[in-house]
Amino acid sequence: MATSVSDQDGDGSRQPVHVPVLLAETLLVLDLGPGLVVVDGTVGAGGHARAIARALGPTGHVIGLDRDSEILDCARAAFVTTEKDAHEQPRVSLFHLASSQMKDALVDVGCSACDRVLLDLGVSSLQLDKAERGFSFMVDGPLDMRMDATAxxxxxxxxxxxxxxxxxxxxxxxxxxxxxxxxxxxxxxxxxxxxxxxxxxxxxxxxxxxxxxxxxxxxxxxxxxxxxxxxxxNGEVAELQSALAAALACLKPGGRLAVISFHSGEDRIVKHFLREHCAVLTKKPIEATPLEVDRNPRSRSARLRCGIAREVAA
Ligand SMILES: C[S@@+](CC[C@H](N)C(=O)[O-])C[C@H]1O[C@@H](n2cnc3c(N)ncnc32)[C@H](O)[C@@H]1O
Incomplete structure (x- = not known):
């Protein structure tokens, strides 16, 4: 997959970026507002998380997790604020943790529960494009493919x-x-x-x-x-099942869980989990428009589902 290059910040710089998929749709189903505590369990380079942060204002809190410590540096860079706009930003806490460990992150920041959870599964374009990570057949590299280089x-x-x-x-x-x-x-x-x-x-x-x-x-x-x-x-299927259970345990009743998957098996797991534990908001998965697929081919297989938590896991 080709690296997406864009001048997202409008500052003339053309950096390789991961373009967040189904961004507007994700913000819509998450129904964000000032002061919410939002866990992004797969924060990546922070594309979704930055947009979420803008909707939360200074009283909100974004808690971002990623298994990949290298990509967390990109998320950190994405959240650097100038003194001028610091007072408009929510609190941001980033952790090198799997999304199944979101409870540990919440405890660490002194929160007992959260209002929203987002999981955007799979790998980031930034990981795919780095030959030495070994994810891609497009560039030659060692056969690595670990999201967490310590695993x-x-x-x-x-x-x-x-x-x-x-x-x-x-x-x-x-x-x-x-x-x-x-x-x-x-x-x-x-x-x-x-x-x-x-x-x-x-x-x-x-x-x-x-x-x-x-x-x-x-x-x-x-x-x-x-x-x-x-x-x-990366044990992705088992990790997804644990992450969904963790999300349910961390969400306040009435909180929302949104998941973007890129694989039919994962989408099926999400669909059944939401049906069993949540009030489902997306009867059918939300898919990318032809315009988005044209601009970002990676969105071709993306499926977004969302539900409202109604019970706490035993
Ligand atoms: C599709 S990217 C997320 C992109 C992000 N939403 C953005 O807009 O920049 C997926 C990210 O999730 C991470 N990841 C995948 N599974 C994970 C898991 N179980 N726990 C934590 N991070 C995970 C990957 O390392 C990768 O950085």
Whole structure:
């Protein structure tokens, strides 16, 4: 995926940025107002969080969490305020924590509960674009893919240990990859000779494992497998389930939970969770308009759902 470059701040600088998806729609369903305490459980570079902050005013509080300590530096930079506008800004607290640990963050800042929670799942364009993070088949780098560089395993380690059946299951379940078994077999056969080390090696191997007819589509043929391996390496599905439970435990009754997902399996988990525990505000998921997809292709698969908390998890 190409780095998005924009002059968001209108100051003439053209920095690589992560363009927040479904921004207006997210602000609308969150129904923000002055003085609210909002947890952004996947704060990334702070795109959504900055817009949220503007709606809260000086009595509000934005609590941002991310598993990636490097990207938190971008969030910190996004929240630097001048002395002139400091008195108009809400309090901002940023934590290197998984979203499932939002309770710890709330305790740390002396809050017993929050009014809103946002989860914008997946990876940021800033992570994808950095070759050394190993998320992308578009640039060559080490097979890493960890959101949290202090966690284990890397994608290379995971691919060294996983058995063929589990690998095929991951590729099929998290990547919707119809050639999951062929790709899994090719990976296992290749690693018998030497371990996979780089994103280019893996991407080329995946392409070679596919039948000729499947090598040319509208997306790169390694897209689905890379997504699946990333989700397994970071335990993203289990983490989502824990984060949803944590959000429910942290929200005040009447508080709102909004989730943006990019994967059909994750969207299904969110849909069922909201149905069970919340008053659902989005009967159907909100999707990006053709104009947004045109401007930001990453929004193509985004699905936004939101609910109002009505009970506290046991
Ligand atoms: C799609 S980006 C969020 C972008 C952000 N909304 C913005 O507008 O800049 C997802 C971010 O969530 C982080 N992330 C993903 N899963 C997480 C989790 N379970 N806990 C904390 N952070 C997570 C990733 O490291 C990444 O920075």
């Amino acid at each position: 284990q395993p890397t994608a290379a380690e995971w691919l060294r240990r996983v058995d063929e059946i589990e690998l095929a299951r991951v590729l099929f379940t998290y990547g919707d990859e119809r050639y999951s078994r062929r790709i899994a077999r090719a990976i296992i056969e290749t690693r018998r000779q030497s371990p996979l080390q780089t994103t280019r090696q893996l991407a080329q191997l995946i392409v070679r494992a596919l039948p000729m007819s499947a090598r040319h589509g509208h997306i790169h043929p390694a897209t689905r497998s890379f997504q699946a391996i990333r989700m397994a390496v």
